[in-house]
Amino acid sequence: MSRRSSPDVQSGLSQRELQLLVLASKGLTDQAIAIELGISLATIATYWGRIRIKLGPLNRTELVAKYLDARAREGVIELQSEITLLKTQLGEAKEQDAELLIALNKVPRAIMIINLEGEIRYANEMACRIFGYFADELIGTPFLDIYPEGRHDMWQSWLESFLANPLDPAYSRHRSAYVRHKDGHIVEVIGDGTLFESACGKRIMWVAEPAEEFRASMSRDGA
Numbered sequence: 001m002s003r004r005s006s007p008d009v010q011s012g013l014s015q016r017e018l019q020l021l022v023l024a025s026k027g028l029t030d031q032a033i034a035i036e037l038g039i040s041l042a043t044i045a046t047y048w049g050r051i052r053i054k055l056g057p058l059n060r061t062e063l064v065a066k067y068l069d070a071r072a073r074e075g076v077i078e079l080q081s082e083i084t085l086l087k088t089q090l091g092e093a094k095e096q097d098a099e100l101l102i103a104l105n106k107v108p109r110a111i112m113i114i115n116l117e118g119e120i121r122y123a124n125e126m127a128c129r130i131f132g133y134f135a136d137e138l139i140g141t142p143f144l145d146i147y148p149e150g151r152h153d154m155w156q157s158w159l160e161s162f163l164a165n166p167l168d169p170a171y172s173r174h175r176s177a178y179v180r181h182k183d184g185h186i187v188e189v190i191g192d193g194t195l196f197e198s199a200c201g202k203r204i205m206w207v208a209e210p211a212e213e214f215r216a217s218m219s220r221d222g223a
Contacts, residue, residue: 012054019183020047021067110189114204118143121203130210132182148178148186166195177208190214
């Protein structure tokens, strides 16, 4: 699958420099980033210096803004390409389907559609944002490729139980799942699974949100 990057922002940055920008864009301080990456504050400062050499003499906030702006511009192109890709791969998207896909892309929860062979057939904008991938890096990929290796048996066990009992809340509601973010760290999400019939056969739709957001929401609702 092709990989997109903005030539003026991402192509010249190392993986670690991108990690810094990603974590900073999530609101982490340099101290928190140092803890997350297991490196010193002095090393963090060195990386910021390298980023400035490549992106310009900007302050930290401006560097993050430049990175987010590039990702937003890429998102427009990605959305257009995603619709075209889905039309080709799913063979079922007509003009009205494309409109539906645009709507799904704006839902503020991660949405993935997976076939019964475990292959990702669709990932919306929020799923890509939470997990750090572009849509065309996910579509056509086995879900287990981005699932932590040590949890594959748990996923397979859940999948068998869910397919046998798709309406049972024990398997379809508020279930935890773990995805390996593109930068390597593990993201826990909690969501709901739905089994449905499409023109191409049965599909699983997974609608989820980061675990900490879900638990905070449940805590507020219970307050």
